[in-house]
Amino acid sequence: MHTDELLNFQNELLNKLVAGGGPRELTKHISILLKKEVLITNPSHRVLGSTIANEDFSVGKLLNVLISAITPGRAIVSSGEQEVEAVIIELSNSVKRFGFLLICEPGLDEENKIKILAHQARAACVLELQKQEELLENSRQYRDAFLFDLLYGNIEENADIITRGEIWGWNLKLPHIVTVFELDGFEPYSEDLQLVKLLHEIVQMVTQPLEKKAILMQKNEEVVLVLPVENKKRHGNKDYLNMILKQVMAQAEEHLTSRIVRVGVGREYANPSEIFRSYQEAKVALKLGSLLPDQNHTPFFMDLGVARILYNHDRQELIEFYRETLEDLEQYDKSQKNELMETLEKFVSHRCDLKETADSLFLHPNTLRYRLKRIEEILKIDMKDFDTILSLMVAFKIRYLIKR
Known part of the structure; x- marks a missing residue:
């Protein structure tokens, strides 16, 4: 392409920029000049400007962008069930990335021309996104200071x-x-x-x-x-x-x-x-x-429930309560390679319902009854007592909380 054509192209975009159109107007103008659908996104591939007449590619949508490993500078862009191929140009300065310019369905015969023009458009896009970023950053500082105080x-x-x-x-x-x-x-x-x-x-x-x-x-x-x-x-x-x-x-x-x-x-x-x-x-x-x-x-x-009360309780006291309630059974399991702790936890979590617990453990009810009897003997407790069941429920909550 001739130098004059490139300069005219860039000047048109800069004039559009000075007029204050923002990413949406800039996107439309690039699309008209290139005769292609165009997208501008932020670094997370959220759409800032789009000329694609499809809701999936509208402003605010988050795109999936897969960079081609075969064709440098190309990407597959998808959203919802829609997918397009595009030339992708990074919009950045020497220290920061502001987003991407995507020229859709470039075609092999015109790819070089589109890449040249897209790189000319890059400067205008970077200037616009940099300006917007600075305005947002200034506003964000005051806003975040207020939110910090609020939270x-x-x-x-x-x-x-x-x-x-x-x-x-x-x-x-x-x-x-x-x-x-x-x-x-x-x-x-x-x-x-x-x-x-x-x-x-x-x-x-x-x-x-x-x-x-x-x-x-x-x-x-x-x-x-x-x-x-x-x-x-x-x-x-x-x-x-x-x-x-x-x-x-x-x-x-x-x-x-x-x-x-x-x-x-x-x-x-x-x-x-x-x-x-x-x-x-x-x-x-x-x-x-x-x-x-x-x-x-x-x-x-x-x-x-009770977990939120226990969470801020004295840690050492929680540990002592757990030891007094369940440590004997835990040590027995380790020495005998049994699974009585799991059996008891399932029984408590199923509201002491024998059938539900047996089904969840794939056990015969009589086998479960035997296990529960053995647990009572080891812990020296009576599982018909409501306070005992309550203590067991709390101890199992503590078991997970003390890992924090």
């Missing part, structure tokens, strides 16, 4: 919190519930930092269409969601939360394929000055969800 209970006056929240369009007059997401096995100073950013993108994508504006913050390894809710009965808001969390987890499973995302949910608070309590409860629920067995569902703090 740690540093602001006591409800009226002050409500007024400051209105700056960002948050209605803190409504009750709120805090949910904390975390990447299991998070390692600082690794690619996990980028994965947490991607998790933040996922939560943002799911919550953005909601009628009431949610508050979202990335805090080290955590993604914190402060969600406004209606004054409904307890289970009404729980169903609403579960619907949202199901969508987040489905997206996380798709885009964070090799990692487990853990979540914990605090209780609802009507006063914004008490939101910090919901945050602390969500963190406890998240931790307990990873410690306790059979936590395949989302841990809600209000459903954790």
